[in-house]
Amino acid sequence: MITLTINGKVHQTEVELNEVLLDTLRRLGYKSVKRGCETANCGLCTVLVEDKPVLSCSLLSLRADGKSIVTLEGVRDEAKILGEFLAQEGGEQCGYCTPGLMMNTIAMKRELVDPTDEEIAHYLMGNLCRCSGYVSQLRAIRKYLEV
Amino acid sequence: MYTVRSYVRPESLNEAITELRSGKHNRVVGGGVFLKMQHRAIGKLISLDGLGLDQITETEDSVHIGGAVSLREIETNPIILEHFPALSYAVSQIVGVQMRNLAQIGASVFSRYGFSDIIPCLVATGAKVKLAHAGEFSVEAFLTMDRDWDILYEIIIPKGVTLSYDNLRQTNGDFSSLNLAIGKSSDQVRIVYGARPMGAFLAEQASAAAGQGKTLEQVTQLVKQEVPFGTNLRASAKYRRHLAGVLLEHLWEAE
Amino acid sequence: MKIVGRNFKKIDSSAITSGKPIYTDDLASADALIVKILRSPHPHAIIEDIDVSRAETQPGVAIVLTHKDVPKTRFTLAGQSYPEPSPYDQLILDSKVRFVGDAVAIVAAETETQAENALKRIKVKYKKLEPVLDFENAIDHPSIIHDEEVHFNLPQAVGGQDPSRNIMASYGFTFGQDFEDVYQDCDVTLERVYYVQAAAQSMMETFRSYTYLDSQDRLCVVTSTQVPFHIKRQLARALEISPAKIRVIKPRIGGGFGAKQTSETEIYPAIVTLKTGRPAKIVYTRKETFSSSNSRHAMRLTVKLGADNDGRIRAIDLHALSDQGGYGHHGFTTVKLVGEKSLPLYNKLDAAKFSADVVYTNKLKAGAYRGYGATQGAFALESAVNELADILEMDPVQLRLMNIVQEGEHTLAFDKDIKSSKLDKCIETGRDLIGWNDKPRRLELDNGKIRATGMAITMQGSGIANIDNATAIVKLNETGDVSLFISASDNGMGTDTVLMQLAAETLKVNPEEINLIAADTDLTPYDPGSYASSGAYVTGMAVVNACNDLKQRIISAAAKHWKVDPSEIDIDDGVIHYNDSHLDYIDLGRILSVGPAGGTLVGTGSFGHPASPPPYMAGFAEIEYDPETGVVKVVDYVGVVDCGTVINPPLAKVQVESGIVQGIGYALYEDVRYGDTGQLFTNNFMQYKIPTRPDISKVRVAFEESYEPSGPYGAKSIGEVVINTSAPAIQSAIHAATGRYLYRLPMKPEMILFGE
Secondary structure: OEEEEEOOEEEEEOOOOOOEHHHHHHHOOOOOOOOOOOOOOOOOOEEEEOOEEEEOOOOEHHHHOOOEEEOHHHOHHHHHHHHHHHHHHOOOOOOOOHHHHHHHHHHHHHHOOOOOHHHHHHHOOOOOOOOOOOHHHHHHHHHHHHO | OOEEEEEEOOOOHHHHHHHHOOOOOOEEEOOOOOHHHOOOEEEEEEEOHHHOOOOEEEOOOEEEEEOOOEHHHHHHOHHHHHHOHHHHHHHHOOOOHHHHOOOEHHHHHHOOOOOOOHHHHHHHHOOEEEEOOOEEEEHHHHHHOOOOOOOEEEEEEEOOOEEEEEEEEOOOOOOEEEEEEEEEOOOOEEEEEEOOOOOOEEOHHHHHHHHOOOOHHHHHHHHHHHOOOOOOOOOOHHHHHHHHHHHHHHHHHHO | OOOOOOOOOOOOHHHHHOOOOOEHHHHOOOOOEEEEEEEOOOOOEEEEEEEOHHHHOOOOEEEEEOHHHOOOOOEOOEOOOOOOOOOEOEOOOOOEEOOOOOEEEEEEEOOHHHHHHHHOOOEEEEEEOOOOOOHHHOOOOOOOOOOOOOEOOOOHHHHOOEHHHOEEEEEEEEEEOOHHHHHHHOOEEEEEEEEEOOOOOOOOOOOEEEEEEOOOOOEEEEEOOOOHHHHHHHHHHHHOOOHHHEEEEOOEOOOOOOHHHEOOOOHHHHHHHHHHOOOEEEEOOHHHHHHOOOEOOEEEEEEEEEEOOOOOEEEEEEEEEEEEEOOOOOHHHHHHHHHHOOHHHEOOOOEEEEEEEEEEOOOOOEOOOOOOOHHHHHHHHHHHHHHHHHHHOOOHHHHHHHHEOOOOOEOOOOOOEOOOOOHHHHHHHHHHHHOOOOOOOEEEOOOOOEEEEEEEEEEOOOOOOOOOOEEEEEEEOOOOOEEEEEOOOOOOOOHHHHHHHHHHHHHOOOHHHEEEEEOEOOOOOOOOOOOOOOHHHHHHHHHHHHHHHHHHHHHHHHHHHHOOOHHHOEEEOOEEEEOOEEEEHHHHHHHHOOOOOOOOEEEEEEEOOOOOOOOEEEEEEEEEEOOOOOOEEEEEEEEEEEOEOOOOHHHHHHHHHHHHHHHHHHHHOOOOOEOOOOOEOOOOOOOOOOOOHHHOOEEEEEEOOOOOOOOHHHEOOOOOHHHOOHHHHHHHHHHHHHOOOOOEOOOOHHHHHHOO
């Protein structure tokens, strides 16, 4: 039995020894968290653990015991602002990479001060997207960073 | 994904190494990023999370990096940025920030990946590793020794070495097609190529020649003679041999 | 117009950006059996014996199926209208495997771990056969990949198929005068051979399907697809059940790019659900998506060009040899577009010729990928035209402007009436935006790097002429709002939003008053699906027609209400006027919901067209080349598109940006490598490198809108045309920088540096 604080709510749950946080989160109903690869390349599964963006596909749930986790479902106000900019640009497209991208963008906003386009692209390097070609997302993220 | 029979979270390094060596299918989990891609049947999976190995400290003559320090911490840590900005840069080129927040330097170095960006930097600085069972070794000695069922719990990098690093990748965030780290101290130069695609290789003759003040052309020629390069999906041996000279020139000029 | 041409957010944007559970796997019930597939390690083998006894008895295992347990009717899973031009050459499970990763057995268990555990306990005895791995040596190879009876819907005289020689299709077309006569008569001739790779579509959501039996014991299939209606029909054939017993539902989709125009996964949970009565789901891993689904067709393309010294292109011959892989999905049709979507760009021709051979090999099957042959054709033909310009010492922009097809012309190649084109303007605008005339094609920078430019043009279609036909239904609800029923199968690009705009425009109502019900074979009308650049054009016209039909019914109903002649009634902004009287849709809905004179008003509209109006694009690349490393970085890319009327500017712009960037990946990074024994090495994102964020710099987009008379408010398609120019424009820029022509994709640094 492990204890996870997810979006401020305490969950106690049994997990398999080799279960990763991504699967635990989805099982507990946090379906914004997606899997896009098995090789830690795509960033779709990004969540915040103790405020840091991590790949939930690679973190054993057992090792998240006692930790605080935030998914897109838990950042409604920020998601609304960033989501609106993405939507205005059409940068969300199919939306499958969007939750992971949004979580990492929110983490970036907290961490980087006034980043350049190159710094933004580098911070978000681990968030693949095939629909957008990235440039519309960059336009949206720049607007979000100005808020 | 691997399977696991039991999970242990020791409270001390002693306990951890005892647990690890109690069965040949036991494994330590570092960040878990690469371990996850393996399909092995693990007996005891040992986490080092409770050992306080996630610290970077410094003494007068060296920087000490705990085995559980994340790559992201290495990238952003003020001590590393002050003494080895090139190591911070090398790490920053790896996959993505969410991966680097998980991946740990101890496991990364212990695994001796051919594509490593970190190991060439460590070899170039003359760094040492501390293993819970086998003891303390230089990184280059560690690269060739028998080192199973051990725990790399600390890396010690001597201060006073100026590290430079360069690499070439197919796309950003890919593994290096080739990387190069050069460590310069008052008495020597160490030229180390990695992702050849084989692991880090210290070019001894080239390093010695560079230390003696030989020209770039002479040192490049020695590199091409003594460093073995291979072919994989990322690049051919011929291209890597060519790049070896280009990267060397970049770092030479950057001085 | 108030709504067409205006910015609207995607109708699903708030659900997406708040992380709502709207995709297939999010909707699957927690008790669904997990379906996994045992896959062949051999490229070509007979299954001599298969023993599942140890797998069946493992804990949690519900069922294990082999080729002995599945129906014996061959089918195709290429999502195409009936009768499909793809051969019926596959079974759910076959006693023969035809590529590494081909399906051998199906396991369903309570958990993923249990299913994987069972897979390991299936014993298979293979008789290995000599594989056909080199597509240039596939024809008349001693190994025959499909030696069984294969049914082709296309007559042999049309498709030229001969599976006994590993030929899946072979055919050709000639136009105008005798090709050889003209070619020999040209001042300048050129013959070049190009190779393009089997690129992976790489949508972020892998293939997945979820099946269950509903309250009437019908098979319900919730699936990540571009082609729900084709799946319904094809599943019925594959499973040997009545289509009346099948319902296919498309939820939100995490990208497709053509990959999901083939029904990769539906058959597996479907047969499990039919046999066990239990809900079941399959979610492909990324590795399965790379190595067991479908890719772009790799091809060898041979171009012959003949021109006069003054630059008139008189003769084009294009031959494509297409690597189909193990099964014939989309083989005949993809290769046709190599010629049909490239040759008609040039229309001062005296002779044109196109021919193709499509061959079976023991590799991953090819399928649909954005551009669908046009991409391959564009790389070959545009690269050759750029090389011709160099030989003639002409500006490639001028050469294009001299030779391109103009609005109002009939094309010699493939006999097309071009009713709308601003291709000339696209070229001129792109030329000005990139600064083509203001700087040299090659400029050496102070840091030793070289800036260079290149360009290319392209066309695509809008729907499939004489085949596609979509229907839309629109209903005025008793509450005055409108329900629009369509099946265009939006897989992320915003088709649903564009269709909602077209409905709102036609009905003159606020878009917020329209509810969109999409892509459910029980509820929504037939539509072939989301492919062939058909959404905005084909389904779009069906929506316009349906809304006009509803409008007439509204006018009639209002006329009846006021007891006046319909001609005296106007509709404006959702209000129905007769002299000083007026009714809004809410009033009318209420009136029609009560009493003997009432009844719901429903409009229907369909659209199919004898032509497929081409959208056009001009692409201009500026690269920075590092002569030390051979690395090319695209520092600026200008894409100017004629998609007719732009219905939704931001969504259209993202289509262009996205296509350019996928094209950059295809041009420079996305290498496909096989091992000697037919295993795909590039089977994950660690080895198959799609562009990442820092790889992409400036991408600029402009539109030159023509007016397509057959399209909705003048619109044509945009989804596919945008991927085609990147590779040839970059190839030309690399030549400008290095003096080297590259004839093979991707153009990797060492190939550029060493000349291969």
